[in-house]
Amino acid sequence: GAVVSQHPSRVICKSGTSVKIECRSLDFQATTMFWYRQFPKQSLMLMATSNEGSKATYEQGVEKDKFLINHASLTLSTLTVTSAHPEDSSFYICSAYRDPKAFFGQGTRLTVV
Amino acid sequence: QKEVEQNSGPLSVPEGAIASLNCTYSDRGSQSFFWYRQYSGKSPELIMFIYSNGDKEDGRFTAQLNKASQYVSLLIRDSQPSDSATYLCAVERSSGYSTLTFGKGTMLLVSP
Numbered sequence: 632g633a634v635v636s637q638h639p640s641r642v643i644c645k646s647g648t649s650v651k652i653e654c655r656s657l658d659f660q661a662t663t664m665f666w667y668r669q670f671p672k673q674s675l676m677l678m679a680t681s682n683e684g685s686k687a688t689y690e691q692g693v694e695k696d697k698f699l700i701n702h703a704s705l706t707l708s709t710l711t712v713t714s715a716h717p718e719d720s721s722f723y724i725c726s727a728y729r730d731p732k733a734f735f736g737q738g739t740r741l742t743v744v
Numbered sequence: 745q746k747e748v749e750q751n752s753g754p755l756s757v758p759e760g761a762i763a764s765l766n767c768t769y770s771d772r773g774s775q776s777f778f779w780y781r782q783y784s785g786k787s788p789e790l791i792m793f794i795y796s797n798g799d800k801e802d803g804r805f806t807a808q809l810n811k812a813s814q815y816v817s818l819l820i821r822d823s824q825p826s827d828s829a830t831y832l833c834a835v836e837r838s839s840g841y842s843t844l845t846f847g848k849g850t851m852l853l854v855s856p
Contacts, residue, residue, distance in 0.1 A: 637787075663842060674832065674848040675788070724787050728842040731776070731793060733834075738787040 634658055635727045637736025644715055644743055652710045652739045654725030660705035661727035666698075669722040669738075681708040715743045748835050750847035758855055763820040765831050765850050770814065773838025777809055779818045780832040782849065788832055792818065823854045 634657040644650050654664055662683045667675040679700055680688040687700035699711040712719055720743045725736040747770045757763045765779075776795055780788035794800045794807040794816065806819040816835075820827055830849040837843045 665843070667846075674846045677843065677845070680843060722785075726844075732790055733778070733842060733844060735780075735787040735789070740785075 635661075635725065635734045635736040637725050637739055639739060640737055641740045642742070644741070646716055646743055647714055649711055649713045650715055650741060652712075652723055652725070652741075654708045654710070654727070654736050656706045656727045656729075656734075659727075659729050661708075661729065662705060663728050664702060664708040665726040665728070665733070666700065666708075666710050667724045667726065669724060675724060678710075683708075712741065715741070717743045719743050748833055748845050748847035750831075750833050750850050752848055752850060754851040754853045756853045756855065757823050759823060759825060761823050761854075763823045763827070763852055763854070765818040765820075765833075765852065767816045767818075767833030767847055768814055769816070769833075769835045769845075771835060771838050771845070772814065774835045775838070776836035777807070777816045778834040778836075778844065779805075779807060779816075780834060780846075781827075782830045782832055784830075791831070820852075823852075825854045825856050828852055828854045 636655045638653045664681040666678045669675045678693045681700045681702040683702045689695045702708040724738040726733045749768045778793045779791040781791050782788040792807045794809045800807045804821045808817045830851045832849045833847040834844040
């Protein structure tokens with residue numbers, strides 16, 4: 632079946648630094664990928680929709696200058712959390728759509744200290 | 745704002761029983777509905793999807809959809825301890841573009 636790979640699975644960074652998370656579709660091309668954030672005991676909240684070759688579409692309340700998304704190829708989307716702060720600590724999950732299903736990456740546990 | 749509502753639980757059932765998980769949604773134009781299972785600290789995995797009113801069965805799982813009532817459910821027969829997880833209901837937005845709105849999930853606990 633389709634596989635979406637996300638890297639890294641865990642990252643700890645200092646406050647004020649930036650972190651890049653990669654999301655790859657391994658056996659299919661994904662023109663659209665999605666980035667979610669999940670806080671403890673909460674549901675997945677869509678942050679942005681990443682479109683290959685164009686600008687990402689951000690959900691209301693998500694700072695586009697803080698969460699930089701690049702979807703430069705049909706198999707790779709990256710999310711960069713810039714100037715991370717402790718409140719950005721969360722579980723970040725990417726998803727790629729292959730009709731009729733969305734497949735999820737393994738998730739990235741970000742801890743900002 | 746389009747919402748997906750689920751009882752947070754936990755829903756506790758004994759091994760071998762039927763677990764019934766429910767979900768309501770507000771986006772009347774939604775056409776596609778999904779159930780995901782999420783173990784603690786892990787990413788969601790797809791259990792089932794359903795598009796048409798009625799029942800859809802896959803092994804021990806049955807998804808039920810009633811678009812008029814804006815209601816979707818998941819039945820798990822012969823529940824196993826390994827089924828203990830959080831079950832997320834997801835609804836594709838009527839705006840399309842494969843964008844899903846997730847409920848907060850129902851925690852299921854299956855006791856041996």
